[in-house]
Amino acid sequence: SGHFTYDPGFTSTASCESKITYIDGDKGILLYRGYPIEQLAEQGDFLETCYLLLYGELPTAAEKADFDMRVTKHTMVNDQMHRFFQGFRRDAHPMSIMVAVVGALSAFYHDSIDISDPQQRMIASMRMISKLPTIAAMAYKYSVGQPFVYPQNSLSYAANFLRMCFAVPCEEYQVNPVLARALDKIFILHADHEQNASTSTVRLAGSSGANPFACIAAGIACLWGPAHGGANEAALKMLEEIGTPDRIPEFIKRAKDKDDPFRLMGFGHRVYKNYDPRARIMQKTTHEVLAEIGDTDDPIFEVAKELERIALQDEYFIEKKLYPNIDFYSGITLRAMGFPTSMFTVLFALARTVGWIAQWMEMIEDPHQKIGRPRQLYTGSPQRDYRTLSQRG
Numbered sequence: 001s002g003h004f005t006y007d008p009g010f011t012s013t014a015s016c017e018s019k020i021t022y023i024d025g026d027k028g029i030l031l032y033r034g035y036p037i038e039q040l041a042e043q044g045d046f047l048e049t050c051y052l053l054l055y056g057e058l059p060t061a062a063e064k065a066d067f068d069m070r071v072t073k074h075t076m077v078n079d080q081m082h083r084f085f086q087g088f089r090r091d092a093h094p095m096s097i098m099v100a101v102v103g104a105l106s107a108f109y110h111d112s113i114d115i116s117d118p119q120q121r122m123i124a125s126m127r128m129i130s131k132l133p134t135i136a137a138m139a140y141k142y143s144v145g146q147p148f149v150y151p152q153n154s155l156s157y158a159a160n161f162l163r164m165c166f167a168v169p170c171e172e173y174q175v176n177p178v179l180a181r182a183l184d185k186i187f188i189l190h191a192d193h194e195q196n197a198s199t200s201t202v203r204l205a206g207s208s209g210a211n212p213f214a215c216i217a218a219g220i221a222c223l224w225g226p227a228h229g230g231a232n233e234a235a236l237k238m239l240e241e242i243g244t245p246d247r248i249p250e251f252i253k254r255a256k257d258k259d260d261p262f263r264l265m266g267f268g269h270r271v272y273k274n275y276d277p278r279a280r281i282m283q284k285t286t287h288e289v290l291a292e293i294g295d296t297d298d299p300i301f302e303v304a305k306e307l308e309r310i311a312l313q314d315e316y317f318i319e320k321k322l323y324p325n326i327d328f329y330s331g332i333t334l335r336a337m338g339f340p341t342s343m344f345t346v347l348f349a350l351a352r353t354v355g356w357i358a359q360w361m362e363m364i365e366d367p368h369q370k371i372g373r374p375r376q377l378y379t380g381s382p383q384r385d386y387r388t389l390s391q392r393g
């Protein structure tokens, strides 16, 4: 029947009320709890941002110390979890491992969770924020055939993660503070983005009362796609394929061709019809990281900047308001830090976990909350009678 509003892709449907993140896509503004993303990324740190997203206010010094301590307390994963990793092929995509292992957290902690109890919700949340870096680093270590590195709780969130990824038992490992700071910034930029596909997935999964570990695993699965979090991986692969600035026009031409499914990865956004403010900070961070590792003339960075310059002058991109999004530059930065392409979306998932959790909590606390259950416009066959196999010939 026709009385439902048909809105494929939910381009004009608000699925919830939210106080967490504000985006003005025309102006290119992004606020977490009212604070501009630029200020949080330049002046704050990731755990402070987590606190802000979860509690609605920036922490006082005492609150921050307490929060950091609570997050740090849960960095270890149950030793039994090591066995999960061993079940995967070494060449398994780390996102497949993430979906599986984060979902499996529910097998370890599910029974202890009563989601109607705010305190237990917060404990589950702390567990995920703390354990995601450990699990992500284990996925990486497994893929390169190196032993797992246990968390080091005296380090910052980002520094600990770098160490778990890149330290090996046979050598001293010193975390590079410039890279740790850059990674922390990348985490801040990815922490939340209102009702994007993965966040909506988490809310929808959670609307049935499913446990939060399972809901976050659902979000990770959704994030994996190349139109969403997988775009950072796809963008870097594209830049590598382009290789040199002289080949850019060829790819621009393909992106504009209606008969060619190729798109410029890392370009365009459902909500931003102006420069993605995260992309601007990301580009600066890329500079900082490349300068630190002494690779200021990384050819891929040159290709990216030139591609951006050419696209932003092209009528097609101007008319459709297609600008670089966060994924355009993040891949170059992560690659410079030493992460393989397959880890890019994993890092996005790690950082977005707090946003998913904050949104999940807000949903649970919302008195209007109902199970998410869209309607449809049925376009299939009208009712008909069953015919036996012999009647069907």
Ligand code: CMC
Pocket (backbone or CB within 6 Å): 009, 196, 226, 227, 228, 229, 230, 231, 255, 256, 262, 263, 264, 265, 266, 267, 268, 269, 270, 271, 320, 322, 325, 326, 327
């Ligand atoms: N390259 C070439 N053309 C594009 C691109 C692009 N990257 N993005 C959109 N268009 C065109 C598209 O063909 C369409 O043209 P027309 O109106 O003539 O059919 C028009 O622009 C509008 O695109 P749309 O697909 O209807 O817009 P959407 O809001 O459904 O899609 C998007 C948004 C992000 C999926 C899309 O822009 C895209 O596929 N971009 C490339 C992938 C990407 O970078 N994704 C990361 C998004 S930001 C981080 C995240 O969310 O994870």
